Amino acid sequence: MSSTALPQPEPMTGLPSRVTVYEVGPRDGLQNEKSTVPTQVKAEFIRRLIDAGLETVETTSFVHPKWVPQLADASELLADLDEAGRSPLRPVLVPNERGLDRAMEAEVEAVAIFGSATETFAQKNLGRSREESVEMFAPVVKRAQDAGMWVRAYVSMCFGDPWEGPVPVDRVADACAELMDLGCDQLSVGDTIGTGTPGHVEALLAALEKRGVGVDRVGVHFHDTYGQALSNTLTALRAGVGVVDASTGGLGGCPYAKSATGNLATEDLVWMLNGAGVETGLDLDKLVATSVWMAEQLGKPSASRVVKALSGA
């Protein structure tokens, strides 16, 4: 495919002029890949992403290695990254106060916590009730903010839950608002199992607005398990959302579905945004080259359709 086939920029009605891509490949992507990548490869991955124009990159996680062995090298990685890992634009995931301690030791300047919209997933993933998990996060957020850190709140299972089925939007909005009320700077609404659809996205964003969490504080996090990630993203952008989580190369699986399809691929998102004349500041060719390189490291092809089309993978 020659570069003459690049999409024709046609400004689209109702979209923001600029979108922030929040890159989750190094953390959410790699933690859901079967193979574990060497620390140096992770560091090079992150440097290549930054070089491709990605400003916001979640670098790693201080979850206990027993749960996420793929990211057991968080401290070493941050030492390797040095300056590149210390910015309000380079968050790390922290599950609790112990994780926050380690993040502080590593001198990172932004953290993300990880809550649940449903009771079942809170029990299974956090080992406590939803209410107890909010209590657990309260001192994490407070201490992080007191230390001048930027704080993001992920909420999982905001659309469907593998045990509970579709989750009512008002219940999700309440769960999100409880975390935001702790003082978080940004919410990431996660469709962890990828079952959400555009109408559901509209409804949830409206419910969040009603609970006082406006679109200016909301990022969206879609998985492409059912092929809906980009349509859902388009719907969120039309509703005023300006931050979209994506994973370069579509890295990451879905731990709660048999399908191997994971996060929305950064490249597929950028293709759409480039076509709509929405600025992202990203260099698509560099992203694709990075995904081709990472596919070699992982020994499996990229899940991104744009990467496949442009690289012939």
Place this chain on the structure above:
Amino acid sequence: MSSTALPQPEPMTGLPSRVTVYEVGPRDGLQNEKSTVPTQVKAEFIRRLIDAGLETVETTSFVHPKWVPQLADASELLADLDEAGRSPLRPVLVPNERGLDRAMEAEVEAVAIFGSATETFAQKNLGRSREESVEMFAPVVKRAQDAGMWVRAYVSMCFGDPWEGPVPVDRVADACAELMDLGCDQLSVGDTIGTGTPGHVEALLAALEKRGVGVDRVGVHFHDTYGQALSNTLTALRAGVGVVDASTGGLGGCPYAKSATGNLATEDLVWMLNGAGVETGLDLDKLVATSVWMAEQLGKPSASRVVKALSGA
């Protein structure tokens, strides 16, 4: 994945209450698969699609077997299908008057012609200039309509062209209108190489409207080569389009890209429409079962993300 994870129906603003899925798997899908499927398997495929609720199914093509050997058995297939192949809802592709003759011999009641938005593709695919191709189609459409047949006009390369790059929307609208002016009942706007994006879809539909081809006569035909098919479809539906081409299981490759990704998968479309509360009359479980069965026939997994997620393929 349990069925409790089915999407929560949330009516979406600005969508039609009902969408017609125009199934292209047996024709556009199978003609772009490497392996050729036995006639009996094709017939069973079509019967299963009809049983899953698909009313409009393009069954085959009377293009010369030299060009499309996969569909060389068109007459035999239609004989096998018998009544099921004779309805205004069961079009066959005809490239010229000779093809129309064969379609008439087979007593089909609907045909589709296949034009090009670009000069280069007309030369390469039709072996003549765009203008000459319109002249060639004129008697095909006239004779078909005189015989009481329903006529659809496909137009290829309506967004990008592998040789010419992005195609200006006014030029595409002119090319489409010329075919519609011959008296065709429906237009299918094709993104043959899959590079189109939502803003481009909006712009093209507006250009068509200006040329007198309103959305009530337009179907959209997207390929998922760059992951844009469903977002583009959503955009077209919001603009008032009510007919969407799709291929069960995502059958079909892209002959003009190295990528193997083909047509929008019917299941992925239905998942979105079910979620948005848009009626299609389709049974998703039956479609998925059909794709699993067809994947066995072809010896390759379905490209549909919904099929993969629900079947664990």
